[in-house]
Structure formats: C-alpha cells, structure tokens
Amino acid sequence: MLLIGNGMLVTRDPANPWFENGCVAIEDRLIAAVGKTSDMRSKYPNARFLDAAGGLIMPGFINAHMHFYSAFSRGFSSGGEPAKNFQEVLERLWWRLDRGLTLEDCYYSAMVCLIDCIKNGTTTVLDHHASPYAVRGSLFELGKAARLTGIRCCLSYEVSDRDGPEIVRQGIDENMDFIRWAQKEGDDLLQGTFGLHASMTLSNETLVACREAMGDCNAGFHVHVAEGPGDEVDSEKRYGKRILERFREYGLLGERSMAIHCIHINDREIDILKETNTAVVHNPESNMGNAVGVSPVLKLCERGVLTGLGTDGYVSDMLQSYKLANALQKHAMEHPNVAWGEIPTMLFDNNATIAGRFFKTPLGRLAPGYSADVIVSDYVPPTTLTDQNINGHLLFGTSGRSIVTTIARGKVLMENRELKELDEKEIVGKARELSAKTWERIAAL
C-alpha cells in the first residue's frame, strides 16, 4: 500500500471532486481509496507515505495523439529551400526523417519521448509511428520502450502508399501483428490500433487491404484527416467525395477510430463523425507551427463529437497543449470568453474516454478501481484555489515541469523530479549518438 497525501487532491471524479488536504491510497496497480490525509493515515497506518508537501495531487495526463518517431527531428535542418507550405514540410522533413530511421532509432526515439512523458506527468500515450525502411518489428520496439518506462501506450503504424506497395504490405502486417499480440498479452499496458497516414497517400486498393486485414479485430483506425487544405482537395479531385465520406464507405470509422486534426472538414463530415461515434484529436501547437488552420473544436464539442487533445510529436507536455488550445480558440474566434469549458473537458475527460476505448482499466480519475496513475505538482497557489477554479490555476500557473512526482499503474517513476528507474543521461547520450548517424543517412537519401 502506498499513500500520496498532504496535498490538494483533484480527483476529476464528479461525485467527489476535491479534498483540500487530501490523500490517495494505492494498492498494487489500482486506486484503493481517496479521502482526507488524516483519515487515510489512520486507516492505513503501515502504508508508505509519499508527502505532496502542499502541492496538487492529480490523475496522470493522457496524450491522445503522439509521434515518438519525431524525437530525432530536434535541431535537424533539412537543407535546401525552406518549406513554403505543409506539403513541403512533409516532403522535406517528415518523409525524409522517417526513411532514415532504423529499429534501434525507433526504440531510442520512444525512450527519449517516454522519459519526457514521465517528467511532464503524462502516463498514457496513443502513438502513431512511421519508419518505412524499418517497419517490421517497429511497434514491438516501441512496446519494449513503453514496458521499460512503465508508460501505458496504444501503438499504431501509419500505412501510406508513399513508399510503394511492399512497404504498405509490411505496414499492414505490423499493425495486425501488434494488435493481435497486445490483445492476447492482457496486462493492459500495451494495446494496438491500426494506423493510416492520411487520405492523400492512401489509394482505394490500400484502404480495402487495410479493412480486410482488420477483419473482426475491431481495433479501430488512427488516421490524420484534413490536416492541410490539400487533403480534402485531393479527395474531392481523385474520388469525388469528402475524406470522411470516403473513409466511412471503406468501413474505417467507428467507436475505436480516431480522426486526427479535422481542420478542413465540412458540416456533413461532422455529422459523419457523430453518427459513427469516431473521436477527433486536436493538436494546437502542431497546427499553428505548420500553419494549416484551426480545427473547429468548439463546434465539434457542441455537436457532440468526442474531441480530445494531443501533441502530434511536438512536445510531451499536455499542459502546453492545454494552454495553446485555449489561446488558439480565443484568438481564432476573436472572442476572449470562449473555450473555457471545452478545452478542460477535452484534456481531463475526453482523453480518458478515448483511451478507455482501448484499455480495460478505467483511466483519468482518482477514484477506487481506477488505474493508479497519479501525479504531484509543486504548485503553490498565490490566490484562492478551489475545485471551481482549478482549471484556471492549471492554465496560468503550471507547466509540465511543475510536475515533481509521477506514478503510473502504481509504480513510482519519478519522485521529487528524480527518475527512479531510468538513467536519463545514458539514454539521451545514446540517442544523440544514433541521431547523428540518422541525420547522415537522411542527407544521403
């Protein structure tokens, strides 16, 4: 038994949202109880006590769209003419970087990002992977890294026609092998879903092959939708229909499917998302950085489409995504008073619902029976803090680096900013060494 107490306990459980001096009790991988610190200490006198020292105790964050493989892009310059639009960003950066990756690179990219997740309080990640010259075994390398770090991951390989039919075949097999393996594995640390790049790099033949390979596995599809304006233009020109009409026709949408971005979709496509119960994931920093437009997330929420929040490989800090999502909607709507409710709901509730479509253990709350994913922030509020204004305090007063302790599935991964199990310097040093070679390979491609 482990107690984390003497802090402001924010449970995200509507029945029991808040304890001013609260404590959470962990038994094995699950939360056993929550309550006042004094009560919990007398109830469990022999438990180990971890002192939150007056900080915030909260559920670990969930990142609903991530690319571990992006780790080696940091500081990379693709050379030549700078990209003038999103298509050129893909061609000059991402589709060159991913071709340079080996299986070892995939593993260390994941390790670097997962360490960052621990340091920023993220305990569950839904990742979308690409390494077209090292497809087979890549999801298992990522899974190995997830298992070593203790972070729960739902993994997928992004199938795309851009590297030819043999790589498509390998991508399909990698997705299905991992999905089936994870479903059998049964410890609920790893799950798989079927990754697809985006409509513009997926022919009808490839979509049919992916749907057929899925069979009755019902693991859902994780796919970018209408990220840049060109994706819808391409779909209308080549297939005479909008992207989500096309994906519905090929049986790719549904409760376990995730449509990432959805920036340029129309009203009819919003209806399709709602009708098929497909989730959307918004990635504000990436959208701003790629200058691709603003996802209509307020409209999606209003129309009842399950909408979550991710980082798209930009960062591993969900509080950064939270801040940018808030500011971006206000800026885009030219209204300072919108999005106060929707953005916190996306991060704190909807991400847990999305992840809950893949994992059996309940996530995202400090309540009995939920996964013991608990984080502590050293935040000291300079003004009154209650359960009514906690989201404003988090927005303006904290960042990922204010997380000092991260516990995932009952295991203490970081305590007082010290990683308990991993040698960060050694892992990052190895990544630096490997990435230099990756950059050389990319230059020669």
Ligand SMILES: [Zn+2]
């Ligand atoms: Zn993405």
